[in-house]
Amino acid sequence: MNIDTHLSAIVTGGASGLGRASAQALAASGVKVAVFDVNDTLGESFAAEIGGVFCHVDIMSEESALAGFEKARAAHGQERILVHCAMVAGGGKTVGWDKENGGYKRATSEGFARSMDGIATASYRMASIAALGMAGVEPLNEDGERGCIILTSSCASQDGQIGQVAYGAGKGAVNAMVLPMARDLMDLGIRVNAILPGTFATPPMLGVKEKAPAVYAGLEAAVPFPRRLGDPQEFGSLVMELVRNTYFNGQCIRLDGGIRMPPK
Ligand SMILES: NC(=O)c1ccc[n+]([C@@H]2O[C@H](COP(=O)([O-])OP(=O)(O)OC[C@H]3O[C@@H](n4cnc5c(N)ncnc54)[C@H](O)[C@@H]3O)[C@@H](O)[C@H]2O)c1
Numbered sequence: 093m094n095i096d097t098h099l100s101a102i103v104t105g106g107a108s109g110l111g112r113a114s115a116q117a118l119a120a121s122g123v124k125v126a127v128f129d130v131n132d133t134l135g136e137s138f139a140a141e142i143g144g145v146f147c148h149v150d151i152m153s154e155e156s157a158l159a160g161f162e163k164a165r166a167a168h169g170q171e172r173i174l175v176h177c178a179m180v181a182g183g184g185k186t187v188g189w190d191k192e193n194g195g196y197k198r199a200t201s202e203g204f205a206r207s208m209d210g211i212a213t214a215s216y217r218m219a220s221i222a223a224l225g226m227a228g229v230e231p232l233n234e235d236g237e238r239g240c241i242i243l244t245s246s247c248a249s250q251d252g253q254i255g256q257v258a259y260g261a262g263k264g265a266v267n268a269m270v271l272p273m274a275r276d277l278m279d280l281g282i283r284v285n286a287i288l289p290g291t292f293a294t295p296p297m298l299g300v301k302e303k304a305p306a307v308y309a310g311l312e313a314a315v316p317f318p319r320r321l322g323d324p325q326e327f328g329s330l331v332m333e334l335v336r337n338t339y340f341n342g343q344c345i346r347l348d349g350g351i352r353m354p355p356k
Pocket residue numbers: 104105106107108109110111128129130131149150151152177178179180244245246247288289290291292293294295296297
């Protein structure tokens with residue numbers, strides 16, 4: 093897809109971290125960007141900074157998502173690009189020792205289901221709403237390309253750590269939806285890919301650096317090369333390549349400095 097000022101994009105979780113870097117990269121190339129997030133303060137100011145529009149969207153809610161797409165399309169026309177970064181998930185060991193009660197406890201089924209909802213169902217929700225809109229517009233080029241969907245998975249989908257059973261399973265479901273979704277949408281000229289980040293220096297990770305510098309140093313040391321956390325701009329750069337390069341389809345790509353996560 094030729095990246096130019098005719099295109100519009102939606103970036104979920106666009107107020108912070110990897111979503112923000114993706115929105116920044118797209119806007120720098122002239123793409124009109126709608127920032128979907130629940131953080132109104134950050135989202136509003138950032139959208140204004142990049143000349144985009146902010147939409148308060150909670151990815152857990154169908155109603156909220158549909159209203160966000162409507163607002164974004166009213167402002168910028170039909171999006172041709174969706175970058176879905178937001179997620180909602182919890183942690184917890186399948187069975188672990190409960191110090192307070194002095195016995196074993198298990199992570200609840202409700203907690204597991206919420207993570208599946210916040211990762212897998214929300215990814216499907218945002219991707220399918222975007223695809224339905226893209227289906228109704230003219231192709232962009234001689235390949236018949238109509239749009240490009242990028243989902244955010246995680247290396248935890250392949251090497252999930254202790255306490256990541258729900259998160260890893262949710263992200264694994266994202267990987268598993270990429271190929272069948274790309275096949276579902278192939279006749280419409282809509283591509284679907286996912287990025288599996290390793291450890292990136294976004295606000296949640298920078299929080300670890302502040303509170304537990306030794307833990308953060310350990311995270312850096314665990315990356316074979318380069319021996320540091322990923323820069324969100326490196327994620328944004330891959331997003332741009334996935335948009336630009338029409339031959340990328342049905343793919344789950346690790347972006348991780350060669351890391352293979354240990355059990356903990
Ligand atoms: N940072 C990493 O090391 C890393 C590694 C692997 C995968 N990931 C994945 O990358 C994605 C982005 O993570 P990040 O590190 O940039 O996090 P971040 O906290 O910096 O950004 C996440 C954004 O999502 C928004 N958000 C949260 N709940 C939402 C909801 N219900 N609806 C809409 N927006 C919501 C937050 O307000 C925030 O702006 C996530 O899917 C995460 O699983 C991150």
